[in-house]
Amino acid sequence: MNINFSEVPSPCYVLDESLLIKNLELLDYVQKKADCKIICALKGFSFFNVFPLVGKYLSGASASSLNEVKLSFEEMGKEIHTYCPAYIDNDFEKILEYSDHITFNSLNQFEKHKDSIKKSKKAVSIGLRINPEYSEIETDLYNPAVKGSRLGIIANMIKELPKEVKGLHFHVLCENDSFVLERTLKHVEEKFGDLLHKVKWLNMGGGHHITRKDYDVEHLISLIRKIKEKYDVEVILEPGEAVGWQTGYLVTTIIDIVENNGIKVALIDSSFANHMPDCLEMPYKPSVIGSVEKTKGKHMYSIGGITCLAGDYIEKYYFEKELNIGDKIIFDDMIHYTMVKTTTFNGINLPAIGVWTIDNKFKLLKKFGFEDYKNRLS
Numbered sequence: 001m002n003i004n005f006s007e008v009p010s011p012c013y014v015l016d017e018s019l020l021i022k023n024l025e026l027l028d029y030v031q032k033k034a035d036c037k038i039i040c041a042l043k044g045f046s047f048f049n050v051f052p053l054v055g056k057y058l059s060g061a062s063a064s065s066l067n068e069v070k071l072s073f074e075e076m077g078k079e080i081h082t083y084c085p086a087y088i089d090n091d092f093e094k095i096l097e098y099s100d101h102i103t104f105n106s107l108n109q110f111e112k113h114k115d116s117i118k119k120s121k122k123a124v125s126i127g128l129r130i131n132p133e134y135s136e137i138e139t140d141l142y143n144p145a146v147k148g149s150r151l152g153i154i155a156n157m158i159k160e161l162p163k164e165v166k167g168l169h170f171h172v173l174c175e176n177d178s179f180v181l182e183r184t185l186k187h188v189e190e191k192f193g194d195l196l197h198k199v200k201w202l203n204m205g206g207g208h209h210i211t212r213k214d215y216d217v218e219h220l221i222s223l224i225r226k227i228k229e230k231y232d233v234e235v236i237l238e239p240g241e242a243v244g245w246q247t248g249y250l251v252t253t254i255i256d257i258v259e260n261n262g263i264k265v266a267l268i269d270s271s272f273a274n275h276m277p278d279c280l281e282m283p284y285k286p287s288v289i290g291s292v293e294k295t296k297g298k299h300m301y302s303i304g305g306i307t308c309l310a311g312d313y314i315e316k317y318y319f320e321k322e323l324n325i326g327d328k329i330i331f332d333d334m335i336h337y338t339m340v341k342t343t344t345f346n347g348i349n350l351p352a353i354g355v356w357t358i359d360n361k362f363k364l365l366k367k368f369g370f371e372d373y374k375n376r377l378s
Contacts, residue, residue: 034225042064137176270306
């Protein structure tokens with residue numbers, strides 16, 4: 001890590017360009033070895049300043065709204081694969097104009113919009129999202145296969161594919177490895193194998209943790225090849241987190257330290273609720289650079305956000321030295337599912353956004369202020 005954090009304003013998301021390139025090179029390796037397409041899911045990674053770089057390696061983008069579609073078109077300019085749980089009528093014509101693939105969540109949605117696609121001058125490949133009713137995701141908030149899920153068509157609801165449908169799409173993974181995918185594919189094949197023989201492409205969605213250090217990339221490649229050979233389909237993966245995985249940081253500063261019943265809390269100029277929401281939703285404890293294991297740390301602190309939400313904190317961080325007001329608290333792995341989910345609750349400014357370039361220079365891309373807060377309200 002070569003970043004000089006003293007050059008970075010606080011709070012600020014900082015992407016390390018060299019780490020992003022490392023991820024992209026690995027994803028491109030999978031693409032080429034498996035002869036598949038890997039596209040970037042904007043719901044997890046919408047850092048559009050680096051979209052030209054992403055587009056040099058990946059096949060395109062995955063979008064779930066008109067805004068994501070337009071951002072993909074304007075900033076990456078490659079294939080756009082669009083899926084929405086339900087398409088807003090006023091948005092659909094524009095989505096159709098920009099998209100190369102459009103996947104429908106239900107047969108109702110397909111029937112509603114198929115005539116618009118037929119009339120369109122642009123050739124668009126149509127898909128349906130299927131639900132294999134199997135997932136190993138433990139947190140229900142993130143599990144698309146829970147009983148009664150609104151996401152995807154279950155097997156007993158579809159026996160024949162409309163002739164216009166050229167692809168199938170499933171998405172039931174979240175930070176999973178290739179062996180979870182292997183077990184998932186067994187359920188997909190058991191329930192939808194007959195339909196797979198009738199389509200041209202299979203989108204395996206996101207949640208593939210390909211860029212994690214212990215991920216078995218060669219096993220993934222073998223799985224993709226087997227599916228391609230068995231069903232004669234093009235395979236598409238659309239990770240978001242794997243693109244931005246461990247590529248950057250959220251730099252914050254301690255602005256106060258309080259103590260209550262022997263528990264010290266370092267208050268920072270940022271917020272878990274506003275700027276790192278997955279930490280509270282999942283929940284998970286983000287890594288802080290310079291913190292240590294309990295056995296090595298003499299000083300324990302909770303870290304608290306700046307909002308008035310009582311639960312805007314995470315406890316039990318250990319440090320070898322006492323913390324002081326003005327010290328930097330730097331959260332690791334804060335580029336995916338952060339900027340795309342931020343809020344201005346309590347009128348708290350959004351963190352600035354910057355890049356640490358491959359030339360070892362900090363480039364500030366954007367800062368936020370009162371007008372950004374006000375423009376979201378009325």
